[in-house]
Amino acid sequence: MNELLSTEEKRAVIELLYQLADDDFIISYRGSEWLGLAPHIEEDVAFSSISQDTMGHAAMYYQLLEELGEKDRDYLSHARKSNERKNAVLLELVNGEGHYLHEPRYDWAFTVVRHYYYSQAKKVKIESLKQSSYPPLAAAAVKISMELHYHLMHWTVWFTQLLNAGGEAKKRMLKAIAKVEAEFEDVLSLGPLSKEIVKAQLIEEESRLLLSFHANINAVFNDLSIPYKGEFTSLSGRGRFGEHTEDLSEALNTLGEVYHSDPGAVW
Amino acid sequence: MVSKIINHSINKDEEKILSFMARIEAGEKIEADDWMPDEYRNVLIKLISMHGISEIMGALPEKEWVPKAPSLKRKLGIMAKVQDEMGHGQLLLRVTEDLIKPLGKTREDIMEDLFSGDLKFHNVFHMEAPTWGDAGLIGWLVDGAAIITQTNMLSASYGPYARALKRICAEEVFHAQHGEAIILALAEGTEAQKAMIQDSINRWWESLLMFFGPGDAKAVGTSKQDITAKYKIRSKSNEELRQDFFTKYVPRILSLGLTIPDLTMHFDDQKKEWIYRQPDWNRFKEIVRNKGPKSQERLRLRKLSYENNEWVRSALSSGSENEAG
Amino acid sequence: MSSNKNDFYQEYEVFSKRSDTAAMQHQFSLLAPNEELALVLAQENFMRREPVADIWVVRRSAVRKMNYAEKQSLPRIDNKEYRNTKGYGYLKKKWRQYEQEMLDEKEILSWGGKMKK
Incomplete structure (x- = not known):
């Protein structure tokens, strides 16, 4: 399969795969920090399944990269430096104040909104990727879309119920929506090789993805009787271009702590 | 006349207890809505609430290693394992909640009892887990010890507990293998990796012995072993369980070239039992009174997450649903 | 304590079946504030490792259970x-x-x- 790709196409596939892999990997990592700290025991269990599924999706993309001649998947997920990462900045931001081991005051509203928006964006991309010209990626998209149904259903229930609850919950949710939208441009960006990615017909162009996203979200906001602005920025940086926050550096130190203690060892 | 009525009701209670004990003797399962003596209800509440909250608190030491696990496979494995601990907590708290319901209590009361120190959690979960070796050791030996005590209660007379344990033990098989996989990778790895497991065993050994509780009431003053045996909740004594643990795990530990930090440890062929040095039972008492090295820190984590998310539970309480938006 | 103490913790019984042709089977119970949340929590709490074709959640209070005396009406002669x-x-x-x-x-x-x- 790889032999059929031109050099330019191969570069584009690799670029897109890094974005997809790094997105799923880092948001799953943030999810894993919540383990044991969710608002409700039953939710803790369900949320962990979503984080596991999502890390599983990242592993599938890293595997495809490995098959394209990139390094092994544990290196790709654990050893790459912050400026080599292609994930959207929104997904690397901390869950809230504090550290997962010390005084975590994690923000459930931000977590619900971030996961809800991300799941919606992921759905738009996955639907497009099913038509990808690169068959291994199209095949992965078909598999991933199976599990994405549940993620979207789960986060939709939380998203709509907390907004419908009114009062303090609604206030917290609206604040979280503003925070997420301020970073969201990055999530639907295809990065510096967007032209090559689209030319190779790996995925639809950004503007098309964005239109589908707006259409899906708008319907939900209508039902909730909340105005949807749909104006996104990349406030803290453009992750697709390798711009990242201190939050990512700290996460990489933690998630690679044991790995880096002896990268050659079998763990 | 009055005394006659009292006598009558006493007889009626005795009758109830007699027929209840007959059901226990016949091996019948007792269900949540059935009549049961207070002693039976209370011992179940004590046992199962402690078991349940220990699963919830037990998620915390391993959870420390979830974000740090050294590969994608290990990250996924330990996430799934800690998720199961929370899931076991869910099952056991549900069983407890049905038992405390007639007393007007709910999950909130269980949490408050934990925070006030009235509800204790297992000694092992008060301990530090400073290395990746500890993540492996918890899965291997702490879960191994848990499997031994839990399988001992699979035929417990209380139906809901037996059913929860059946689910739990099925998942524990995965936990044991998850722990073994980490340990075997370290045992077959570099010198530093091997040293990591030995260090973990040295630090955890006493806690593992304590896990099964004191051999008899003399060691810590009280024991509910007799009551749980009377009601066919468990069949083996603490000491029998500890001996079973030695039988299953000591040979495996030694086979990996690891040592046990107790020079007196050996199997006595004549007595047909393992000889070992008793752990410090006074320290055990201190630890379960939330005076272990990590007791306060972990309680703080649980309490903080409970308080910090109070707004979520309050927002979705039926009273406030669809309130002005 | 807030005035709506315990309102969040409603009891739901969870049923599921493994395949389209299988019968519904009781799994366990969970606490959730309403049936929508009960439904999205059910699968991952009780059927993480098995195939599921359908899930029902039923409010505990909607179940008419037999008490011990009523269960005595169940056995019959083997004739x-x-x-x-x-x-x-x-x-x-x-x-x-x-x-x-x-x-x-x-x-x-x-x-x-x-x-x-």
Whole structure:
């Protein structure tokens, strides 16, 4: 399969795969920090399944990269430096104040909104990727879309119920929506090789993805009787271009702590 | 006349207890809505609430290693394992909640009892887990010890507990293998990796012995072993369980070239039992009174997450649903 | 304590089936503030490792359970062969006299497929 790709196409596939892999990997990592700290025991269990599924999706993309001649998947997920990462900045931001081991005051509203928006964006991309010209990626998209149904259903229930609850919950949710939208441009960006990615017909162009996203979200906001602005920025940086926050550096130190203690060892 | 009525009701209670004990003797399962003596209800509440909250608190030491696990496979494995601990907590708290319901209590009361120190959690979960070796050791030996005590209660007379344990033990098989996989990778790895497991065993050994509780009431003053045996909740004594643990795990530990930090440890062929040095039972008492090295820190984590998310539970309480938006 | 103490913790019984042809089976119970959340929490709490084709959640209070006394109405005497094929086993011998096979359960339930001519 790889032999059929031109050099330019191969570069584009690799670029897109890094974005997809790094997105799923880092948001799953943030999810894993919540383990044991969710608002409700039953939710803790369900949320962990979503984080596991999502890390599983990242592993599938890293595997495809490995098959394209990139390094092994544990290196790709654990050893790459912050400026080599292609994930959207929104997904690397901390869950809230504090550290997962010390005084975590994690923000459930931000977590619900971030996961809800991300799941919606992921759905738009996955639907497009099913038509990808690169068959291994199209095949992965078909598999991933199976599990994405549940993620979207789960986060939709939380998203709509907390907004419908009114009062303090609604206030917290609206604040979280503003925070997420301020970073969201990055999530639907295809990065510096967007032209090559689209030319190779790996995925639809950004503007098309964005239109589908707006259409899906708008319907939900209508039902909730909340105005949807749909104006996104990349406030803290453009992750697709390798711009990242201190939050990512700290996460990489933690998630690679044991790995880096002896990268050659079998763990 | 009055005394006659009292006598009558006493007889009626005795009758109830007699027929209840007959059901226990016949091996019948007792269900949540059935009549049961207070002693039976209370011992179940004590046992199962402690078991349940220990699963919830037990998620915390391993959870420390979830974000740090050294590969994608290990990250996924330990996430799934800690998720199961929370899931076991869910099952056991549900069983407890049905038992405390007639007393007007709910999950909130269980949490408050934990925070006030009235509800204790297992000694092992008060301990530090400073290395990746500890993540492996918890899965291997702490879960191994848990499997031994839990399988001992699979035929417990209380139906809901037996059913929860059946689910739990099925998942524990995965936990044991998850722990073994980490340990075997370290045992077959570099010198530093091997040293990591030995260090973990040295630090955890006493806690593992304590896990099964004191051999008899003399060691810590009280024991509910007799009551749980009377009601066919468990069949083996603490000491029998500890001996079973030695039988299953000591040979495996030694086979990996690891040592046990107790020079007196050996199997006595004549007595047909393992000889070992008793752990410090006074320290055990201190630890379960939330005076272990990590007791306060972990309680703080649980309490903080409970308080910090109070707004979520309050927002979705039926009273406030669809309130002005 | 807030005035809506415990309102978040509603009891739901969870049922599921493994495949389209399987029967619904009771799994366990969970706490959730409403049935929508109960439904999205059910699968991952109780069926993480098995196939699921459908899930029902039922509010505990909607279940009319039997009490211990009522359960005493369940056992019956083992004298009802006439309800089962067991009571008609002698037909096999009878039909043999007429050189016919017995139409037993296995035979009859196979008729949905293609019949041997």
